[in-house]
Amino acid sequence: MGSLQLKSVRKSFGNVDVIKGIDLDVKDGEFVIFVGPSGCGKSTLLRIIAGLEDATSGSITIDGTEVVTVPPAKRGIAMVFQSYALYPHLTVKDNMGLGLKQAGAPKDEIEKRVAKASAMLSLEKYLARRPAELSGGQRQRVAIGRAIVREPKLFLFDEPLSNLDAALRVNTRLEIARLHRDLKATMIYVTHDQVEAMTLADKIVVLDAGVIQQVGSPMELYNKPANLFVAGFIGSPGMNFIEASRLGITDAKTFGVRPEHIALSRDGGDWQAKAVHVEHLGADTIVYLESDKVGAFTVRLFGEHHYAPGDAVYATPSSGQTHRFDANGQAIR
């Protein structure tokens, strides 16, 4: 229960194509994350899956049933919105129970499920309150609770954490990870946040301009990006891209290496460079360098290192952890 198939799903607003043919297979119980730059169509795709927006063409199958003509409430989904979207005039309890009530579930069943969900999210104390009387984090938990109560085949999250502050975001992220383990439900989650994507996902879908760039587990995307876009998008600070001709490589257009896969030394190495700026983060030291040979690049060192702007250093990319891309930006393996 809870698989999803998209087949050549397209969406245009007027003559603007927003989703340009998406094929995707989500297995039961998977945690799938959509990432991509702002405006690439993540929310639109999620709304199409939910049935809040009609696809211009293509087919959507939930659990083996074609749902293109099924209204949102009957698709067996629940959605958590970035803006919480709680009903302002209802108490927390009624907010969570409304979906079941509309579906005609018996009262004690609603009661039971609300109690269970609020226990999972430690919301018992707030059941009688209105949304206006809750903090942002509590509101988002209520919104998640409202989704859980419906016991859907498919959970849809649209940037659920982006309105929360950093500490709360970490807590809620852990909570969502725990929920996924406990409920074993299929979840589709949209986010901007790399950390959320890498930590929560079984499978990440990288979107750009309405097209899937790559689908894979977090480590696949990190270690084997399919193209320049994915290579640059996954990882922070982003991968260093160097024109291959500068390094004397003839069978590729672009050479890529992640900042954490470059070693620095004062004594000797492949590329002679000068430190331009250094950021000390405690756990990491990030060094920005300039080199005559390869241009500007970034190096990330673990732990504390005492480099200062102006220092002359040598950088050496670690072999086996470099990437090469052809003229079309596709990775060469």
Add this chain to the structure above:
Amino acid sequence: MSKARASLTRTSLVHLALISYAIISVFPVFLTLINSMKDRNAIFRNPMQLPSPKTFDLVGYYTVLGQGDFATYFQNSFIVTVASIALVLLFGAMAAFALSEYRFRGNTLMGLYLAIGIMIPIRLGTVAILQGMVATGLVNTLTALVLVYTAQGIPLAVFILSEFMRTVSDDLKNAGRIDGLSEYAIFFRLVLPLVRPAMATVAVFTMIPIWNDLWFPLILAPSEATKTVTLGSQIFIGQFVTNWNAVLAALSLAIFPVLVLYLVFSRQLIRGITSGAVK
């Protein structure tokens, strides 16, 4: 609004302007009220004077209330106003919701068409309206007035309400759709409560011209049974003699129902339950 360093002169100038405007607005009402309680001579000799024991006289009120039919006139005015407001709000809000929520062919055109009604006074169509009412046998009924006032009020209502409805969060409506609310439930249970302040504004703007209107009652419903207060008061204004006591008393009495309605709506204006809905 209280900026830390809002200059005192600035604030006092603003207040001065507001206070003078308030005085200018309230003064005629005040004058009507005090003169309605004076005898005829005093009204003309010292119109600005407050009623004193010597000039105090409720003869105007006796005349008006003794006339008997005035209760009916009040009732008519009240029914017409309340029914029209209710219809304007209902249909105006529904049209506004459709225009702001759904993408369909001709959406913008329909919006413009409705907005034209704000610019063209409905009185231009009086002859056609009268012919229509005669044809449908609605002359001298309150229904005729309610229909005309509803038509008159809807354009502004749609205009104001559709602007407000655009501000209601899409996520909230979508959450309702996922929870299985029908479009009607979304409209009545989610959107309407959130635009209540706007509805109150529209109600107030719609109410005053309807209550004060003389034109349509005179043309469409001048019969004794359907007279409104404004029309009813006209019997005291003669071609040669005007019973000023009665006119002023009738006008003073006419203020109160509309004042009550206003207070009801303005409470809604202030009360807001939007906070906490979305972020």
